[in-house]
Amino acid sequence: MRLEKKVIIVTGSCTGIGKAIAKRCVAEGGRVVIHGLEPELGQEVVQELGPANAVLHIEDLATEGVAERLVAVAVKAFGRLDAVVNNAALVLSSNLHTTDLTFFRRMLDVNTLAPFALIKAALPQLKQNRGCVLNIGSVNGWSGEPDLMAYSVSKGALMTLTRNLGDTLHREDGVRVNQINPGWVITENEARRKHEQGLAEDWYKDVPPVFAPSGRILWPAEIAAAAVYWLADESGPISGQIVDLEQYPFIGRNPPKN
Template sequence: MRLKDKVVLITGGYTGIGKAIAKRCVQEGAKVVVNGLEEEIGLALVKELGADTAAHITTDITEEVAPQLLVEKAISKFGKLNAVVNNAAYIASSNITSTEVPFIKRMLAVNSIAPLMIIQAALPHLSAVRGCVLNIGSINAWGGEPDLLAYSMSKGALMTMTRNLGDSLFRENGVRVNQINPGWVLTEKEILNKKEQGMKADWYKDIPDIFAPAQRIFTPEEIAAACLYWLSDECGPVSSQVMDLEQFPMIGRNLPKNWEGSHKKK
């Protein structure tokens, strides 16, 4: 078992990628503390995973007391903390015209500031066991789309934080900090969001080649599988690294032959 006896804190762990990570961690021998915003969903997940291997805490991670509460939950329930997965995210559209101050403050609070504060609160315990942090970013961190301006900025900030802390914390505290940047993932919320935007119920079965050469997008379970390496001792001394989980290169991509023509017609 790759995570035997480890205790992992996962924010945004009630649904989607976070839930998949929690389930995979338990399968690999870990105990988990999951966080989210809907109490009933958290209770159901703990029941599914088993009360002896999972605990939950329903709280908004941007609340000032939240980081300490999350860490204390892990320590009081399981006696230690080996890893933090900063997975919780606020995803919403905005561009140069529509981005307003309250909106971008909330975006940065959830996606950039809260993860930093959680690492800060967890650091003494992670240092004691030479633990690790895994930040869940996005390929949009590299620039993003025109209508994901604020979100892309927040994930770019998270990526810079990973690079910075991955160096300083490993040197000073023995704590590894790494990040994965998933591409388009088929979560429950993504299915619902696209339906609300007017797309057909099974939109994910007909993804254009430009977005998915594999004719499909990622599943949460595939992202969770990739997380195991970074959370396990197999990762060794690797720190301060960012890995993109995408179907195509971010630079030097070979666009379909008919893409340019169809683009000009629009």
């Protein structure tokens, strides 16, 4: 049991990568705070994991005071808090011409400022328990697709936050902060988005080799398996690190041959 007795907040865990991480945490002996915007889906996750292992909190991360309430839920339900997984994110298409300041601010509020607020609110508990933070970014944070401009900027800012706090909090408070950047992952929401963009319902079964050299894209459970290492004590003193989880090098990739 790599996470035995650890209590972990996983934002955005009613579906997708967050749900997979929460399930893997419980399988490894941990207890989790499930969070999201979908009460019915969240209740299903809690029922699957068991009320002794999971508790649900439904609230928009951009709401004032939500970070403090998430920490309070963890401490009330389980008596402590050992780790935070900042997974929740808005994934919306936009470019220079379609992005206004209201849209951009909303993206930064959820994808960058909410993780900052939760780390700050959780710090007393994390410091007391020699805990850690795992931020879930995106390979798009390095540059981004043409129509993921605001999203990519928010994830690039998250990487800088991870580097900065991974140094300062580790030295000053004994709290490690790291980040994993998933590539293309087949989640419920991603399947729906691509279908809405005109692709066939089973589009993920025939992804071009340029995007999926292995013949498929990533599964949420594969991201969850990697997340456990950073949440467990076995990652030791490592902090301030950014790790890409993709099936090809995102930066400096050799262009495909025609």
